[in-house]
Amino acid sequence: xxxxxxxxKFQVLKTGQSMTxxxxxxxxxxxxxxxxxxxxxxxxxxxYSVGAxxxxxxxxxxxxxxxxxxxxxxxxxxxSAAPSQTSVYFCASSSVGSGYTFGSGTRxxxx
Amino acid sequence: xxxxxxxxxxxxxxxxxxxELKCNYSYSGSPELxxxxxxxxxxxxxLLRHISRESIKGFTADLNKxxxxxxxxxxxxxxxxxxxxxxxxxxxxxxxxxxxxxxxTVIP
Numbered sequence: 001x002x003x004x005x006x007x008x009k010f011q012v013l014k015t016g017q018s019m020t021x022x023x024x025x026x027x028x029x030x031x032x033x034x035x036x037x038x039x040x041x042x043x044x045x046x047x048y049s050v051g052a053x054x055x056x057x058x059x060x061x062x063x064x065x066x067x068x069x070x071x072x073x074x075x076x077x078x079x080s081a082a083p084s085q086t087s088v089y090f091c092a093s094s095s096v097g098s099g100y101t102f103g104s105g106t107r108x109x110x111x
Numbered sequence: 112x113x114x115x116x117x118x119x120x121x122x123x124x125x126x127x128x129x130x131e132l133k134c135n136y137s138y139s140g141s142p143e144l145x146x147x148x149x150x151x152x153x154x155x156x157x158l159l160r161h162i163s164r165e166s167i168k169g170f171t172a173d174l175n176k177x178x179x180x181x182x183x184x185x186x187x188x189x190x191x192x193x194x195x196x197x198x199x200x201x202x203x204x205x206x207x208x209x210x211x212x213x214x215x216t217v218i219p
Contacts, residue, residue: 043197
């Protein structure tokens with residue numbers, strides 16, 4: 001049981017580049033979300049999805065897009081990377097009554 | 112609106128001393144409260160949740176609805192407890208709100 005798998009683990013981007021952070025879960029969880037973790041600011045919700053075909057914005061959605069075409073996958077797209085998006089990104093999934101299961105994180109640096 | 116407050120960014124205690132990590136929340140309904148732990152450069156892991164009323168790694172937390180608190184406690188801190196701790200609230204069973212975290216250092 002792999003749980004929540006995130007790829008890549010590390011990434012360096014140049015300002016203006018785009019990329020997709022992958023997230024997949026094999027627990028048939030209906031709820032998936034993306035957080036960014038920054039020092040002193042804790043975890044901030046970027047986007048979330050309550051099921052396939054349904055997504056919504058969280059606290060800090062600007063500069064990011066998501067889609068949920070399947071229950072398993074919830075990719076996060078950076079449209080035009082900026083230094084302010086340097087962060088550690090965590091994907092998480094849950095079902096009703098369970099806590100979050102987190103991925104191992106993606107450490108992104110934008111130069 | 113839902114809000115989770117962890118007033119201490121940093122907390123240091125000596126090995127063997129008691130430790131308490133504070134968490135206060137604001138929510139008008141009946142929330143579910145959780146504590147997550149993140150060891151250095153690892154993923155967040157669920158430590159405990161209030162509805163299970165269990166003790167994990169010697170940690171306990173009691174939901175105090177009158178004080179809207181869910182403080183995490185351990186009577187004797189160990190070096191391996193050094194980590195980042197996040198308190199979280201779930202209102203719908205799915206969406207979670209996290210505090211800003213407390214970094215605990217246990218001094219040998």
